[in-house]
Amino acid sequence: MNKNKRYPALFMAPGVLIYGVFFILPVLIGVWYSFTNWNFTRADFVGLMNYKNIISDPSIKRALLNTIIFTVVTTVGKVGLGLALAVFLNRKLHLRNYLRGISFFPAIISTVAVGIVTACSISSSARSDWILWRRTG
16 A cells, blocks of 8 residues: 555544444444343343334333424424524614624533633632642642
């Protein structure tokens, strides 16, 4: 293999290895366990019986229906509320820019909070260093 063509593979190898070990392998093991009757000591292969039991359970059907209803209602609600807010803030209002800023505020508050905490923690004049030093000795 050409030296220039080997570099992308070498750069991707650690990521692919980590992805395979921590995502693909557990998914495959989980699929295998779904076909067994596993009790922490041994795994007896039962085939599709676990899936048959799940499909015939009325509480699972109710949970699936509740999940579908919840998903549809919340999705329609969020999109509808967002669209209504966008239409309202697009009108010619005296306080339009102020209201747009207020509606955007929740999206940036966590980033600002993390920035303030980080700045305080690395500042040389931070009181948090003194407090931690006093408590820990």
